[in-house]
Structures are given as C-alpha cells and as structure tokens.
Amino acid sequence: MNVIEMDSLTKFYGPRRGVEDINLSIKGGQVFGFLGPNGSGKSTTMRVLLDFHRPTAGSARMLGLDCQKDSLQIRKRTGYLSGDLSLYDKLNGLELLTWLGNLRGGVPEDRIRSLSDELTLDLDRKIGDLSRGNRQKVGLVQAFMHEPELLILDEPTTGLDPLIQHKFQKMVRDVADSGRTVFLSSHIIDEIDRTCDKVAIIREGFLVAVETIKSLRARSVRTVRIKFDEVVSPAQFHDLDEVHDVRELGTELNIKTTGDIDSIVKLAAQHHVVDLVSEQADLEEIFLSYYAGGSGTTDFDDTEPGTGEGGDDKTPRSARDTGRIDSDSTTKSGSDDDTNRAGASGGGANGGGADGEGAA
Secondary structure (H helix, E strand, C coil), rough: CCEEEEEEEEEECCEEEEEEEEEEEEEEECCCECCCCCCHHHHHHHHHHCCCCCEEEEEEEEEEEECCCCCHHHCCCCEECCCCCCCCCEEEEHHHHHHHHHHCCCCHHHHHHHHHHHHCCCCCCCCCCCHHHHHHHHHHHHHHHCCCCEEECCCCCCCCHHHHHHHHHHHHHHHHHHCEEEEECCCCCHHHHHHHHHHEECCEEEEEEECCCHHHHHHCCCEEEEEECCCCCCCCHCCCCCEEEEEEEEEEEEECCCCCCHHHHHHCCCCCEEEEEECCHHHHHHHHHCCCCCCCCCCCCCCCCCCCCCCCCCCCCCCCCCCCCCCCCCCCCCCCCCCCCCCHHHHHCCCCCCCCCCCC
C-alpha cells in the first residue's frame, strides 16, 4: 500500500518555485529519506502534504486520504516535526507535551516520560530555558508519543549530539519494524545512509532520482587498489566492462569500477598479489553529483534546469513526461521556501508553537 502519493504536485510562491511536478509514491513500512540541500524543496513538500500550504497545481494523498479534503483526519494519524520548530517558552516540557497529547485525546504520561528518558530530556525545565538540542528533543517526543501510523520529520536531528542522533536512528528503525512509515528530510548524507531504506533526491524544486541505498552503492564508482610483487600491465584490466579507469603506480594498480569486483579479483589472481584494498563507494560523491546538476551514474533529462530559490521562472510546467515514481528510477531536477510558515491552523491536530507550526 502506498502511504504517500504525490501527483504532479506543484507549489509556487508568487513567481518563486517551491516544488514542481513532483510525482512520487511511498510504500508503507519503511524509512523513506528526502535528501537535498537547503532551499531544495523538502520543507515545502511536507507542508503541502499536511495542508499547511495549498498546492498551486497537482494533488497528494496520504494514508489513502486526500491531503486537502481530509487534512484533519490525516493529522490525527500523523506525527510531524517541523524544520522550524516553535514552542511555548513559558511551559515546562511535561506541561507542553501533556497539553499537546490532550489535543489528541490524551497520551499516557508514562509514554511521554519513557520517550523523554530515552532522549535524556529534562521535563521539569521550562521550554524557554532549554538549549536548541533539548528543544529539538521536545519536538521529537511530541511527534512520536502518540505512536502515529506515519511520521513526517523535517530535519529531525538538528542540534542533537551524536549519541542522541544514534538513539533517534534506533527509534526510527523501530517504527519501520513495527510496520509504520517514516518520511524524513535531511541534507546530512550520513543520516540518510544510516537510517533510510530508500531515498528521493530533490534539487531546485524538481525530483532528481529515487533509489534504494543499496542500488546507489551498487552503481557508484569505487576504487580497488591492488599491489603486485612486480609491475603488471594495466591494459588487461582496461578491457573489463565494469572498469572505468586504471592508474599504474609502480607495482600498484588503482582501478575505478562499478558493480562487484569479481572479474577484477580473478584477473588479478593470475599474478602474485601482495595486497588488495577495495574502498567503499562514497555516497557523498554520488549525492553531490546530483546537487551539482549531474546524475551520478544515472542518466536523466535535465534540459529544463530550475532557476532555484528566488529565480524568475514564473510558469509552472504541466505534468507531461515525469510519470509516477514508486520504484528505483529517475526524473527531473528541485527549491524550498523556508520563509513561509505553516498555516494558522495551530500546526494541525497537535497545535504546536505560537506560530502554528510546531506540531501536527
């Protein structure tokens, strides 16, 4: 079952593109990452899904419901953490979380305290006295505490120290293991790598690709370093289909390759091998190639690049050739208007901060 479906979803803020022609389906029971640099369209997409912002064109559904017509029902079943969290400074942690829980019909205090203990959050301190990282912990507790079917988390580890980040990753995996779904945005590649089953890459408001982490690694370029006891000609390795480049450094060959290295190892075994090191493919290099306008080792049509945040492309494209993405595939390129705050609805079923965006 698809928990989230976006059909040609488009949001413009006047002349400025937020996102355009997003076609994406996300199945349940997984952690799905939404990766892109700041200003790429991640927050805009999430706010439109939760009906804080209305789309310029296209439509979206979550949990089988229309994101506009059924937004209240969706928020009751969803946990949301805003990337621009605002909370009531004069309440302490327990008071705020209890109040937010009561808006949902009540959350047991034991549940609130259990999550808070896991994140080492002091519930007796006033929100206004908390550090940025501890305020973020409050936001995480309110998103998780009612055990929602779907978690939408916008830059969830902002301000958290490495130990708490590790605990958060376990919390997220536990949600997916229970059959529920997490949709989280990040610009931190390591976070996506450690946490997510699949990732969508967005740049300047356009979707660039949707891949599993495993498939990204399989198609990425890695380096194999082989040291022989004598000089070996690189020409024989050049002839292998998966080899892109071979550099000779005395008795050592540095080989750039994609896929598995079975044929390289077998060919090397015809000589006396002193040492062999296969360097893990670096996801950061792959993602950066998307951000820069490339596509890693995946081809995609980028003949209509976005103008980026503040650009002058005023006319949204109609959905014509992107198609729906619900498996490993690619599409066009992605902007995010982080200056637009979520609607005056009190941030959804949870209420949230004074600006109405703290929780849903």
